[in-house]
Amino acid sequence: MKKEIPLFIVFITGLFMAVQFFVPHAKSEWVYEYMLDWTIIIGVFALALGIWSFVRVATNKIRRKSENWQYSIVALAGLFGMIIFGLGFWGGVESYMFRNFFNFVMVPLHATMFSLLAFFIASAAFRAFRAHSLLASVLLLSAIIIMIRFNPFLGPLSEPIDSLASWILNFPNMAAKRAIVIGIGLGMVATALKVILGIERTYLGGD
Amino acid sequence: MRKSTMIVTLVVVLLFIASWIFKTMTAPEVDSTFDALTQGFLVTFAAFLTLAIMSFLYQDNPFYKFAEHLYVGVSAAYAMTLGFWSTLVGNLFPRVSETLCGWFQVEFSGQHDWQFLIPPILGILLLMRLSPKGGWISRWALAFIVGTTAGLNLPRFLRSDFIEQISGTFLPLLVDWEGFGHFFSNLSLSASGQFVAILSNFVIVSGVICGLIYFFFSKEHKGAFGSASRYGIWILMITFGASFGYTVMGRISLLVGRLTFLMDDWLGIISG
Amino acid sequence: MRMKLFLFVLLALFMTAVVVAQEDTEIDSVVTVSPPAPVANLVGVDTPNDNGHSISLSWELSPDDATLGGTVTKYVIMRSESADGPFIVRDTVAAGMTKKADNGVKEIEAEDYFARNTDFYYKLVALAGDLKSESEVFGPVRGVGQWFNTGKWSVVAAVGLFTLVTLFFIRRAKSGAKLYIRPLAGIDAVDEAIGRATEMGKPILYVLGLGTASDIATIASFTILSRVAKKVAEYQTSILVPCYDPIVMTIAQETVKTSYYDAGRPDAYNEDDVFFVTNQQFAYVGAVNGLMIREKPATNFYLGKFYAESLIMAETGSASGAIQIAGTDEVTQIPFFVVACDYTLIGEELYAASAYLGREPVLLGTLKGQDYGKAMVIASILIGIGAALVGWTGYVDLFYVGP
Structure with a gap:
């Protein structure tokens, strides 16, 4: 049962x-x-x-x-501080301390983590430039064409590259995305079906 | 503790105090010294956390660990607090209990919605996991959530991801055919000539079909089937490259925008 | 003196002209004082395929409609619960329009509430400046909710067909028929990756992503997690699963625990290894990054739903020297995984991975069903291209999905 x-x-x-x-x-x-x-x-x-x-x-x-x-103490202090001020009956989420925690701890940390993305994307781009297989080179070539087209320093460069970049985005890009999305649609439906029919039951764990 | 660590810590502490004093003295529109001190501390603390996170790019260090743990603790509690006020107090209590509404000073909806007694019951069943013997009953709540959303996804994805994508691929491969002379009259990719129209439609149709062939799992990718699959993966890689390049440039544009702001608006270096 | 006289005459002439002109305009406005012609044949029907809180109206334009060169600039839709009124304004439409649905919401307390199963009477008022004329009252008409949306037949057919195909192959697989599946590099690497972690004496990091238990990608990831955890238990190494969603954490705990039981090592399971971090995107990333740098896992799995954080994690993991296996159905994030990870399961491959790892006939059967689904898609596209060539629009209509 x-x-x-x-x-x-x-x-x-x-x-x-x-x-x-x-x-x-x-x-x-x-x-x-x-x-x-x-x-x-x-x-x-x-x-x-x-x-x-x-x-x-x-x-x-x-x-x-x-x-x-030691840092677990910091984490617990942050957690309980925020819960006490947030759930407390002296103002809740509108309270002075809760707002300060939010504005001076959460907001700057969130903004900084997000800004790190720019650095990581630079290192990822660098990694992509060391393509070591034919397929990786295809990816790289396509990336370079698009990067030349959308570089923020000079704007559009030459007509053939610009039109090639736009064409890649409008056609091969669209075709591949469509193929992926159709595949995903089928996979999702199959998985949902397995779940509803009780074939897929990992999420319920063991007895 | 190593000597270098001690020096760095000392420098950070001194800088922190210096910034605190400076920010306290320059705090705008405050009523009392206490307010100025608090303001000064908070702004300095925010700057400290920002630099602490940035320092991760160099290597893991105690300041990053401090900022990271604080961030995790505060944000976990934030989600919980928000969920409590907006969902339980804001949505559930007004529908089930006048007493609870009184406690939390929210308006009662006027009628008891018995349907809304079910989710708290399921929620409590979920919490039964915490008791060593009641774990199995928490699965009822999990089953409810998983079942609901699986059913939700089943037909909806078949519509948006599937049928509409298929009918979007019914493209004519011979657009207004008027002979070879006309066909080759304009070969530029940016032009709206017939060559480009036909080529583009062909790329979409063949790309979709070969992309799908690449995702065939139960057939060996050999011979013609293998060639189609290879063509499919090429198209996929072109797409990934395009998407990658596009995002990289988008993020770099943001960065360039920030730098231009610093150089131009703040320091007046570029245009002056 | 002469100059004065000249100016006087000029002024007099001007005044006369003004008066005459004014008389002219007065005469003009007397001409158009009759109201515009009303709209004809106002008809209201219950809006099809809806929840019942709407009525669709249509009418024939007033002959004085602005788009026909007349003076009517807009029409006001009015509604009443009896033929004699009082009528309330429901909507206003521009000249030239001949149909409009009168929609409302189903919440009785809302301002724009529209009663279902209630008789309503409608009239349309044609407006031309200050002048107006009313159509005949139409009614009664009532909004009724439908129990089946006939615009969705194509989806019913697709769901039905796909379910039948899948069930057929599951049955066949259960009866012992052998099903071939092609190798998938990301899956073949799983064993090797776990082996590497065992040799190095380092843990394995399994990130389920930012999805909730309702995301199919996450559900697929649970199945993969169960296989990976079982192997981890067999190899006697350890696994860390930092979670973003508490329900996902609960399910992940159940999954890993069961896998340890199945591998015969229930004692090795530590509940602290599958833990909740926070459900704020970047705080979660910060914590996972810290974990990667401090625990130095030998292998990182990123399987599930990922957004902007995908790159931050994959780059940090790559810098820490781990083997990385990723998979997501989030199309915009796949390129980052392809660049920063050793193996990437693209889209549907993520869902297929569980069947690969488990090799259970039932799962393999659904995989075969998916392949037949793709074959049917390809066939229907090819027919569609033919249809486009010969202009057979009826075929395209078969794929129509209503709102």
């Missing part, structure tokens, strides 16, 4: 949501919207599980004095 009931729930909810796509009636829309709302609410409960795992791993590290355990 431990496995049958979940599989039954998957089958019923999956079948309902699949059929709902073809039923425009307001009643079916209502149930659809309810179910989406429900998954969001369940998600919030799941966050508690996440926080639990977080605290568990951090405290275990501190207790066992494993490498870099």
Whole structure:
């Protein structure tokens, strides 16, 4: 029974949501919207599980004095500081401390991590330039043509390269993306089908 | 602790304090000394975290570890707090309980929506994982989420990713055929000549078909089938290159924009 | 003196001209004072294939419509619950339009609520400046929700056909028929990658991406994780799974635990190895980067849904010297993985990977089903090209999907 009931729930909810796509009636829309709302609410409960795992791993590290355990204290301090100020009944997310945590810790860290992307993309471009196979060279050549066309320093250069770049983006690019997307569509449908029919049940774990 | 580490730490601490003092003295529009001190600290702290993250590009170091752990802790709690206020207090409580609405000072919707008792029940079932014996019952909630979304994806992807893409590939391979003379009259890729129109349609059709052939799993890629598959992977690689080049240039444009701002607007070096 | 007289005469002439001109315009406006002709044949029907909160209206233009050279610039759609009114304004459309749906929302408390299964009466008011004329009242008409969207027949057919093909091949595979599958470099490398980690005594890092349990890519990744974790347990090495989504973490814990049980080493499973980090994109990346630099995993798997962070992780992993195997269905991120990783599973290959690793007949059967799906796609494209050549539009219509 431990496995049958979940599989039954998957089958019923999956079948309902699949059929709902073809039923425009307001009643079916209502149930659809309810179910989406429900998954969001369940998600919030799941966050508690996440926080639990977080605290568990951090405290275990501190207790066992494993490498870099000191930083786990920082992580826990950040976590509990934010929770206390955020959930506290003296203002919640509008409170002075919560806003400061957000504006002076989260925002700059987020912006900086995002800006690192520019550096990593430079190193990735460098890596691409050391193409070591025929296929990698094809990728590189196409990348170079597009980069020449869209370089921010000089703007468009010569007519043949510009038109070749536009043509690559409009035609071979479109064809390959279409092939990938059709393949993905089939794969997704197959996987969804396996899940609904209970063939794919890894996510339920063992007994 | 190594001597170099101590020196670096000392320098960082001194710089931090110097910046704190400077930012406190130059803090705009504050009512009290305490406010100025707080403002000075917060701005300096934000700058410190920024540099700490940047330092990862050189190598892993204690400052990065500090910033990283703080970031992770704060952001995990942020998501939880936001979920609590916007989803539970904002969406769930007004539909199920007048008492809870009173506690959190939100408006009650006026009627008890019994349907909204189900998600908290499933949520609590999910939390049963934390008890050593109740783990199995948490799967009911997982089953609900996975089933719902699998069903959601099944027909919807067949529509957007599949049928519409197929019908978009029904292209005429002989566009307004008027003989070979007309066909070869304009060969430039940017021109709207017949050669280009036919070539482009041919590339799309053959690209889609051979791209799909590349994704065949249960047939050996040999002979004509293998050639088609190789042509498919070539088209895929051209696309990946194009997409890569395009993104690289997009990001570099952003960087150039920031540098131009620094040089021009701030330091006045470029145009003056 | 003469000059004065001249100016006086000029002024007098001018005044006369102005008065005459004014009289002219007065006469003109008297001519057009009759209201414009109303629209004719106003008809309302229940909007097909909808939730019932809408009525589709159509009419014939007023002969005085601006697009026909007349003075009517717009029409006002009015609705009432009885033929005698009172009528309320529902919408305004520009001259030249001959149809419009009167839509509303289903939420009864909303301002734009539109009652289902309720009789309504409509009239259209043609406006020409301040002048207007009303059409005859049409009604009653009611909005009814449909239980099947006839615009989606093509999707029903596709789902049905694909399900049948897949079930057929699963049946065949179960009955013992041998199915060939071609080698996939990324999959063949999995064993080698785990072996390498064992030799080096380093852990394996498995990143499930930013997807939630609802993303098919993540579900496919769970299956691969279960195979990888089983091998990890057999080889007696360790696996780290930092998670972005708490539900994904829960499922990943179940998956890895089961794999350890299946491999006969339940004691080796450590729940702290599959852990939640945070569900903020860049904080997650920061933590995973730190993990890669500090734990120096021998092999990194990135399988699932990835966005802008793909490159940051793959580049850091590559710099740390790990073997990297990636796979995603996020088309924009595939190029970065191709460049920075040793092996990349492109799109559909990610979904196929679980069948490859498991070699269970049922999974292989669905793979065969997918291939037949692709063959059908190719065939229908070829027919479509033929249809385009001979101008057979009926074939293209078969692929129409309604809203």
